[in-house]
Amino acid sequence: MLVVPGFLLSILLFALAPAVLQADLRDGTLHFHWANGISSIRNYLQGIFSGESFHFLAGRTEHSFWEQIGAYFKVSFFYTVIGGVVGLTGGMFLGVYFAISRYRWMRRILELTSILPDFVIVLLLQFLVVYFASVTGVAVFQVASVSTDDPAIALPLISTILIPSNYMIRNVALQMNNAFAEDYITFARARGLGKSYIVFFHALPNVLPFIKADLHKFMGILFGNLFIFEYLYNLNGVTLFVFSNAFDYSGYQYSFVVNGLFTLSALYFIVYALLRAAIFGWEKVIVR
């Protein structure tokens, strides 16, 4: 069980980079300030007990991390849970559908959109709404949040579901097609079992382990996507919170960034547990 401490340690180390690696302002040479790194970690660990590590500066105002993080956490939680659960479930069933569907062009379109990085999809969605508005004069959705009271909801929701589920659909369709080539399917067909019976009770149970093994990858896409779309839609979630306050007027805030990343990892594990539970549920349904 070295995974959890190793994971926490790697966050502590990754967040060090801006403190350690600095460019000389005069001649631009790169320097490694290892002492900076060591003192940052030491200060952070000592500050945990005194509470000092949970204060940060936004501009020049000091805030308490615990008082601020709740609202941001809620926003990120909302989008990751919806994206995760809907993306997983919808992706699974659409993947099955695409594997048996005769409409190959649908799959091809899906594969084409899947190679576009998340930010391109977000930009294209925004572009589409703006274009539609400029032609018809009707703004269907808001393209980004103007303020906290007036957040953009529809487009972020579409993106949060679209991108991870796209990955799931392709993955499931691919594994399904691999399963269909196996001998037990030929055997099941030879016994005269129905097509949908074979799909759901022979092939799908054998695809589920692949989905489970791929869950971290899926989560990676979900969370990478979260960073991008919180930023592009100006949503007040944890990742935008970290990006916008990582540097205050005096420099890099190590303890703040570490706290932010810990919050994200907590979110990661909660969503991961939820998705594992969802897969467990599906196993109970389709595996007899």
Add this chain to the structure above:
Amino acid sequence: MNKTLLLGLIITIFMLCASLFGKYVAPHDLNESAQVSSSGGELIVPPFPPSKNYPLGTDKYGYDILAKLLAGSKYTIFVAFSVAFARMAIGSTIGLLLGYFGKAKASRGGQVPIWNMLNGIPVFVIVWMIMIGISINPAPSAPTMTLILAVVLTILGIPSVAGTMKDKTAIIREKQFVLSARSIGAGSWSIMWKHVLQHLKESFLILFVQEIVLILGLFGQLAILNIFVGGTRQFRDPIEYVSRTNEWSGLIGQSRDYLFAYQWVLFMPLAAYIVFILGFHLISLGLEKHYRTTYAKVSQI
């Protein structure tokens, strides 16, 4: 006839030629900017929309977008290529050795390696943390900054390539022909070279192309967060981030605000970037199709 592969190759080769020789046929130079003029008492101010004179339009300083794209393409194309190549060379060597000499078979599910857990922090965020301190208004030249970014991207990409290659090698190692080669006295190195590597050739090629697509995606995500290939020039008042190299994803990142007006400033680099990614994707699809029709079993449903 594998149309997918052919189309992908045509797109990629076209882009490659454009980047190498485009500047000789381009209508405008990178340093040539269109000035404010007046016709019939009406001021004509850049950005100009795409027209006969400016096929892709100009940016707000009057620079030809086509010229910028051509100048930046060197970085987009060759950096992505080199990083992918370095990742593959180092990562697959490590993966091959680990897979061949490592003990257990490839794990499925159960044991999760530690870097899988790090998926929670996406790669571009790690790169962001490393680069943010040195990438804004940097003193080193653009090629130096590009090299630094390339090294960082290479190092961070090696574990996943090594992991994939390790799994694939571990599967081939158990095959009959490896056993028979060993039984007639072949050494580990010649088995690796003559058997394992020959079987990995195609997945090697496909992985290489996919890595390029991944790296291009990373460039873009970093550019959205104002980390551009070759460094970022920051202007204050109003705050503006400008790519030093005109690398394509940098051009997209810096013109993100043109969503509402003068959309071609954002859309032209975006279109070039998408077509380029599409080219590589088609190559990867085409290769997969080629190998599938050559080797794999067929669907029974």
